[in-house]
Amino acid sequence: MKKLKFTDLLVTIMIGVVFGVLMKFWDDLYTVVKPIMPVARQLLYGMWFMVGPFAFLLLRKPGTAFIASLAGASLSAFAGHGIEVLMYGFAQGLAAELLFAAFRYRRYSILIAGLAGIASCLASFGLDLIYGYAALETWALIVKYGLRTISAFIFTGIFAVFIVRALEATGVTSLIRPVDKKEYTLLDQ
Template sequence: MKRWFKTWHLKNIILVTLIGIVCGLIFWLMDPLYSLVTALLTPVGLAPFAGATLLGFWTMAGPLALLVLRRPGAGLLAEFFGAAVEMLLGGIWGAATLVSGLIQGSGSELGFALTGYRRYDWLGISCSVITTTIVTFGWELIKQDYAGFGFWMLVAMFLVSLLSVFLFSGLLPKSIANLLQRSHLLD
């Protein structure tokens, strides 16, 4: 534990906080879109797909922080800070957002932990996408009581979640991190 703290510097703490704040604003801005998509899908019985479709937006802070900072714990902190910002701005899920932030951040961390926090390339981000989807979908399965849905509905929701997380928590953060590295802004 002591070694973990030695690798963190003030600039790392500031950067993970900034990532959390910016992503928290994005999370909060996504709340009305989630409500709209839910309202559109409810008449056809597909309301749960609203969360699956937009899931990647709420899980992007963790992979982005991990790709930029390359420090264990950055994903968990960024997701938690983002969730806190969303909650404080009046997000629709209230304090439950903090629990979701911790779970989503844990999913992001787990993917990079599988590579020993050594691979910040497509292998690392792919592992993070898969673990984030599994952990978050598992949490939603319990929280939203998806156990009553049919098998194929669950499979479809998982695949939509996986695609959303790949696009918005895999491809987008990887692109942003690459742009930041090429700009030498973080040197």
């Protein structure tokens, strides 16, 4: 198992923190949308699940999804969103991490990333149940969490994978990803 070096750790936490800043701005959009369009609001919700899977897709190392999610949540908590965000970040990051672990950290496709997002979504649903957000009428429950699941897949699967591809084109990923076996064999030639 590839262990995290200090560089990986700092980059992971940095990704979490940048997401925290972005989420702060995203929150402004979300708050504007919130009262007028409850459907659109749930469709924007996937942004909150994106940080963990995104970090894993970028660094491709075990532990990054969980740590980045926790870092993003702690920045949000410091920015005034309250400590409950930290609990959500913890649960969501753990769920995404476990999903990647189930595929032995070897799959980076849209499907797997999207499933990680849905796992995070399920974890947040579990916390909502305990908190009391989920005591809604059945139709409202299905609409709310159904839309949120779709949004989770779109953001963590499709959006995250495409943004990571765009970042690969800039060349920064070569700084932080583990060196591939193919690259070693190229050296031998």
